[in-house]
Amino acid sequence: MFIGHGLLAFALVAAVAARYTTDRRALALGVLAGAFATLPDVDMLYAPVGLLWADGGPLALAEGFWSASTVVHRAATHSLVVAVVAAPAFAAWARGGPSGLLGGTLLGALVVASFAASGFLGGLVVGAFVLGGLAITTVAARRGVPPLAVLPTALVGLASHPFGDLFTGEPPRLLYPFETTLLVERVPLSGDPVLHLLGAMLVELATFWLAAVVYLHLTDQRLSDYLHPTVALGLPTGGVALAVPDPTLSLSYPFVFTVLGLGAAIGVLVGALDRLRSRERHRPLAMALTALAAVTVAVFAYLGVYLAA
Structure with a gap:
């Protein structure tokens, strides 16, 4: 499912952008949206720890990997609340100057809030999320993507990601860090x-x-x-x-x-x-x-x- 998030965002943004700009620029914007759509799964960086205590063959290793991933997976980085804060913050960072300072402050606040809500591991994951987003934004700026284009591409990428996870595993915490739960179980495609x-x-x-x-x-x-x-x-x-x-x-x-x-x-x-x-x-x-x-x-x-x- 990891690749599918990026490909869906790529297709949506590229198809829409092609109506308003050149095909080449539409492809570039689609790639940028795809990069942002893969970013939330940076919370899987913790999952390999599960391999350390897995004992057995490939199935046991896979089980250990996914069990460890549930500690922080599909929480902060999959939140729509985080997405609507992070997207304009990344766009502001791309502008530089006072806007960049404001964007950096907002992103720093996300890390602090995650530390407060989820402890060290949660803050560490959101820190990796922020660094990854800044790296994507920096590369986009060097490729000539205007800051104004970063906002919608980042928002589509980050906000579309959690909906691709509704069919497998535990549903994402869409309103993290708030305790309100929108979905308590995955969306069933069949009773079988x-x-x-x-x-x-x-x-x-x-x-x-x-x-x-x-x-x-x-x-x-x-x-x-x-x-x-x-x-x-x-x-x-x-x-x-x-x-x-x-x-x-x-x-x-x-x-x-x-x-x-x-x-x-x-x-x-x-x-x-x-x-x-x-x-x-x-x-x-x-x-x-x-x-x-x-x-x-x-x-x-x-x-x-x-x-x-």
Whole structure:
């Protein structure tokens, strides 16, 4: 889900910006929004600590990782309150001068408030969030993005992120640091845990396709030029995935790793075949889009077999 946050924000901002500016500038603004949309997951920096006490194979390591992540994950950095303060603060910082001082003060206040509300670890996470946002803002300024454009891109990126987490795990604390809770449980896509996970995967894949379509449109390219016949290998993968336990949110790794492993293998295969044939098309893009198509086919194939069983 980490990449999907950024791709969704990229697609939304780039598509809207293209109506008011050049395609190249729209792409740049989309990338900036995508960077801000990935920023809230900086709170996962603490999660690797869980690997230290995990004892066992890959599943135990994964469980330790995610258990540790829940200590601070989806709290301060996923808050809409924090987003509406941080976005204008980053934009003010980009302006420099008195505005920059005001922006820095607001960001410092966010760190202090998080220390007060969540202790040392919470303050540390928000501190990393602030530093990451300042780094993104600085790079954007050096690339010629005006401060006025930082505000909407940062706001869309930061505010859209928590809504992508509503289908998996615990719902974000949307009003942190306030105790008011808007959502107490994840949004169910189905009462069947397998269908719920498959639905969440398809939502994620939809964000990938949306970003791909927007990018290809703004660069005047066609999807068909980048798809390789090896996409068809996704069909038997749906059958192979039946050999692993039924995928659910609590036991998703065997299925997800099987499907994504297929996509990675097909992407590498496409790159190798293009190199052998000296194809002129952009290899990384052909590899990525063919892999994405194969994974999508595999998930639908598994879904079809599951529903028919």
